[in-house]
Amino acid sequence: MRQLGLALAISVAALIANSAANDIDWHEYYEHAREEAQRTGKPMLIAFRCAP
Amino acid sequence: MQSPLDSPRGELLDQYVCARITDLRNVDIGLFDYDRNNALYYFIMNADEYIYMRYGGRDADSADKYLDHDSLQLALEKGLKLHDRYNAGELPAQPRPESFFPRGIASLKAAEMDRGRCVECHLIQDYTLRDREENGSLNKVRDMYRYPDIERIGIKLDIAKGLAIKSVSGPAKDAGLRAGDVISAIEGVPVHTFGDLQYRYDKVPRPDTKSIELAVLRGERTENLTVALPSEWWWTDIYYRFLTIDPEYYFFTELLSDAEKETLKLPVDGFAARITDVDPAAKVFNIHTLKEDDIIVAVDGVESDPFTKSVEIYIKLNVTAGEPVTLDVIRDGERMEILLKPHRQYFRKRAPGK
Numbered sequence: 001m002r003q004l005g006l007a008l009a010i011s012v013a014a015l016i017a018n019s020a021a022n023d024i025d026w027h028e029y030y031e032h033a034r035e036e037a038q039r040t041g042k043p044m045l046i047a048f049r050c051a052p
Numbered sequence: 053m054q055s056p057l058d059s060p061r062g063e064l065l066d067q068y069v070c071a072r073i074t075d076l077r078n079v080d081i082g083l084f085d086y087d088r089n090n091a092l093y094y095f096i097m098n099a100d101e102y103i104y105m106r107y108g109g110r111d112a113d114s115a116d117k118y119l120d121h122d123s124l125q126l127a128l129e130k131g132l133k134l135h136d137r138y139n140a141g142e143l144p145a146q147p148r149p150e151s152f153f154p155r156g157i158a159s160l161k162a163a164e165m166d167r168g169r170c171v172e173c174h175l176i177q178d179y180t181l182r183d184r185e186e187n188g189s190l191n192k193v194r195d196m197y198r199y200p201d202i203e204r205i206g207i208k209l210d211i212a213k214g215l216a217i218k219s220v221s222g223p224a225k226d227a228g229l230r231a232g233d234v235i236s237a238i239e240g241v242p243v244h245t246f247g248d249l250q251y252r253y254d255k256v257p258r259p260d261t262k263s264i265e266l267a268v269l270r271g272e273r274t275e276n277l278t279v280a281l282p283s284e285w286w287w288t289d290i291y292y293r294f295l296t297i298d299p300e301y302y303f304f305t306e307l308l309s310d311a312e313k314e315t316l317k318l319p320v321d322g323f324a325a326r327i328t329d330v331d332p333a334a335k336v337f338n339i340h341t342l343k344e345d346d347i348i349v350a351v352d353g354v355e356s357d358p359f360t361k362s363v364e365i366y367i368k369l370n371v372t373a374g375e376p377v378t379l380d381v382i383r384d385g386e387r388m389e390i391l392l393k394p395h396r397q398y399f400r401k402r403a404p405g406k
Contacts, residue, residue, distance in 0.1 A: 024057065024065045026072040030079060033071035037099035043135040045068040045128070046095040048076075048084065050173035 061121065064128040068096075076171040082152030086251065087199045088177040089293050091115045093247070094124075096131035102146050104134040106247030111201050112289035118246045122212040127245050134244075159183050178295065185297045192369050193286065193359070196295055199254045200286045205279055207235075214245060217268070227279040233268035240265065258286040259359055284360055291397075299373040299394035302334035303327050303342050305363055316347070316382065322356040323363040324349050340392045343383065350380035351392075367394070 027033040030046060037044045057066055073079060086093050086106060093108035107127045109118040137143050154171045155161050160179035164171060177198075184190040202209075206222030207229065209215065215235040217224075235249060236242060239256065243249045256264055263280050290298060305325035308318070318324045327346045334340050342348075348363050349355060357366050371377050373396040381390050 024062065024070055026070045028072065028074075030071055030073060033069045034099050034101075037069040040069065041099075041139075042067060042069045043096060043098050043104070043131055045065065045070045045131070046084070046097065047070070047072045048086070048090075048093045048095075048173055049072055049074050050076075050088075050091060 061125050061128065064125060064132070067132055068128070074170070074172075076154055076173060076176060077165060078153065080151045081154060081176055082149045085149060086247070087254075088173045088175075090173070092119060093173075094127075096127060096134075098135060098138060101148055102138060102143070104131050104138070105244040106251055107245045108247045109199075109250045111203070112292055115292075118209075118211055118250075120211050123214045123245070126214045130244050157183060159186075174293070177293070181295060181297055190297065192297075193259050196290060196293075196298065197258075197286050197288055199250050199288070200256075201288050202249065202253065204285060204287075205281065209246060211246070215243065215249060223280050223282060227266070227277045228275070229266070229268060229277055229279070230270070233270050233275070235266055236269050236274065237267035238264060240267075256286075259284075284362075284365065287360075287365060294397060296396050297373060298368060298397045299371050300339075300397050301364075301367055301371075301392060301394045302331035302337070302339050304329040305348065307361060307363075308347065318349060319355055321361070322349070323361050323366055324355070325363045337395055338393065339395060340379070341390055342379070342381065342392075345383075346390075347382040348379050349382060349387075352377045353380070355380075367392075373397070 026047075027036070033044050033046065036042070057063065083101060083103075084095060086095075087109065090108050090110055094106070095103055096105045096107065097103045105127060107124060111117050134143065154176060155165060157176065157179045159182050160171065160175055163179070164175060181190060181195055184195060190196075206220050206224035207217060208219045208221075210218040213234075217229060217231055217233045217235065219231050220229045238249060238252045241252050243252060253264070261281060263278050265276060265278055267274055267276050304327070306328050308316070308324045308326060310320050313320050313322065313324055316324070325348050327342050327344050327348070330342055330344060334342070351363065351366060351371070354366070354370075357370075359369065360366050367377075371392075371394055373394050376391050376393045379390045379392050381388050
């Protein structure tokens with residue numbers, strides 16, 4: 001039973017890790033994004049998400 | 053918007069630095085200028101703060117009308133190309149807009165920021181207009197009826213395809229636009245997305261502008277076309293904006309026909325209109341005593357206006373919420389005066405003491 005629990009935990013952790021690696025990183029602050037854009041030379045996508 | 057890295061849109065997003073901002077407290081709203089009543093809006097730009105394009109936009113019917121996975125993907129692809137052209141020195145100079153921060157809006161600072169509340173996008177617009185109303189600088193036509201609707205001039209877009217036109221009617225059709233054309237510039241300014249188009253269309257001076265120039269890609273060629281603007285081209289249904297300064301009057305009308313006006317000896321160019329429906333709230337809030345089939349002839353003695361033939365628009369533009377006006381009304385053939393005491397629109401977060 002303990003082995004089954006451990007296997008389940010490892011599977012969930014792997015799923016989470018895979019999901020995290022497979023997601024886009026979104027900065028919460030514009031200045032942080034700009035610093036990264038200055039460093040990498042990438043363009044920026046700035047999203048404003050608010051209640052309409 | 054879910055975009056796993058192994059999806060086509062995810063692969064595009066991976067070539068960008070992305071930020072998602074929900075609180076405008078410390079954001080330079082002079083740089084990030086857009087319609088604040090959008091739930092989601094994007095800027096594609098670079099670290100030099102050169103804005104390649106805006107993406108987003110809405111109308112009165114729907115908050116997400118112009119948000120679409122395919123058109124976002126198109127915008128991201130165009131953004132990368134423009135970024136390459138910028139780095140190659142091929143894009144024209146773009147003056148950086150003057151910085152302005154939310155704390156510069158006095159009523160917003162007092163009512164929200166000083167209380168530690170989140171500065172949501174729509175609050176920028178709400179409090180800016182409140183300040184203008186209070187200091188007497190509010191110009192309703194310019195300040196309240198923002199971001200005109202291109203469908204009002206007969207342009208329906210194939211939204212998934214960005215600025216590709218799906219169908220045309222009215223002024224757009226008369227100007228020679230066709231389904232399949234792709235809008236590429238307005239008033240000489242290149243546009244890449246609906247967000248760009250709506251932003252630039254909003255900059256067209258009102259109310260006196262009579263036409264706009266649109267460039268469209270038609271196959272390999274660019275066509276420059278002049279679209280005649282109808283009267284009130286700038287008018288939009290702003291109910292969804294919850295602007296407290298828009299008077300709420302709780303009735304609906306239809307314009308009388310010219311024949312009816314002549315029969316009643318009313319000016320043909322006037323805005324005489326028949327009441328088609330009265331909201332019960334009018335009685336509850338003691339707004340007016342109008343009834344269905346009443347005919348409004350004049351507002352404070354004014355029977356016509358060069359801006360509009362709609363008595364409702366006339367009231368929205370010329371009557372201040374909370375201040376009574378006298379309506380000249382014909383009821384059952386008898387002329388009478390009825391007092392109208394329009395309400396303020398509901399405002400979600402009132403300033404202290406308001």
